[in-house]
Amino acid sequence: MSLSYIPNTYSDRTAMLREIGVNSVQELFQDIPEKFRHVDIRLPPAMSEPELIEEIRHLAALNLNLNEYTCFLGAGSYRHFIPSVIGHLIGRSEFYTAYTPYQAEISQGTLQAMYDYQSLICQLTGMEVSNAGLYDGSTAASEAALMACRITHRKRVAVLKTVNPGYIEVLGTYIRGHDDSLDKIEPQSRSLTSDYSCLIVQQPNFFGYFEDLNLYVQAAHDIGALLIVIVDPISLGMFKPPGEYGADIVVAEGQSLGNPTNFGGPGLGIFVCRRDYLRQMPGRIVSRTTDMSGEAGYVLTLQTREQHIRRERATSNICTNESLVALAAAIYLAALGKTGLRHVAELCYHKAHYAASEINKLKRFRLVFEAPFFKEFVVRCPISPSEVNKILFAEKIIGGLDISHMIEDSTLLCVTELNTKKQIDKLVHILRRL
């Protein structure tokens, strides 16, 4: 077997095989069953480059794209406007291919960008310390739960039933691996006991409406547990940041800050907490310091929490993050600024409320919840939501998320600043005929 992309020569390989006491490469792989060793892969004949580009273009055109379709789907991945400056800056080769900046002296640009990201996220959430980002919102919520178990030395985790069900599933997976236990709690429940490490709440919740956070802060702190809040970062342009109502750990999906929805990824796990818990925090942290000549410099800090030092006792064994997505989020926040972010949040809020009130005027559609909401709301339909979505789809509209398995005949609709009044009116017009 001679493959041009393997740099070892025939004699290199013979020497290595001899060293480990094997005669041939075939013998090396003998543990793999014979039938899996020689799989017949039937590939089409090779193409020329122009033919290949044409083929890929054809395949890509089979996908829908949101420039041609109107979208009212959210439920965790959101379409917001992405300023052009983001693509331009993150596409620079210094950022685009940067790897983990262990070697601070050659990584100042990447480190400074991460530090700026952390600073912006702290300001946005009103919390004291941020890491450089985790994989996505659901894994960030799971890491927060494990962190709460470490801090409180307790093994039970409570999650409110109104949290995104996808997040609850990921939580279950993480917690099972740690021999901790997860309980789903009814809203307003009084069943919290003092063996819980934390209470996890989403604000606004999966169904789009706001929870009474004061109630849950009190409930968690009364039993010595931590309050973990999952937020929509865009909503913080308008609503009270979790640092102000006493959250201990705040996590979020950061995709909506300057990143496309793609196929549901890549995401960005925003993770912030109170300074007291800094040493139990998972992931990388970048700090600002002063070098020998008195200049400001940036460096990874508190690395003893991490797996390259603490091994299996690390605060997390997933140390890869989403630096490029985090960078996009940082540029997004910097480009919009305080007033810009507030403007985006207000546009989402007012457009979503316009859509909700127009739909609620229809005879056969009803808003399911009366509580205040941000940009998502649940609507009960006269026919199955999947049928509604088929009809909308024929009109080039991607409808809401069918949640009829959770609430009868209901759909979760999302409206952002990118939905125009014309689009909303068209949606209402189609629904009126059903």
Next chain:
Amino acid sequence: MNPREYKYTKEHEWLFIESDRVSKIGITDYAQSKLGDIVFLELPSVGTQVKQFDKLGEIESLKAVNDIFTPVSGKVLGVNQSVINDPGIVNSDPYGNGWLVRLEISDLPEVDNLMSSEEYDRFIGL
């Protein structure tokens, strides 16, 4: 030099019996010199019951984190607040002000499982 009146473990902790069953625990000079600058200590809360050679806490230097094990079984009577506030004391004075935990010994014969200072000197190749 490792004090004669102290007892030692293979994990480089020391035990000093102050009176009756009351003892102090710390890490040895050899341990602190190998760890380098100590920056953080995680010590058990008062009242914690521990069994001989169980994990007692964690000690973190700039480049490593190590477990601290208890030389004997007992109940934690107190932790040294000054080393928590200033972990560098463990480097500068490991046998004195750098003590970590005060422990009530529950099983005195366990002390015989520990090394004398001569044995410990030999153990670390002095």
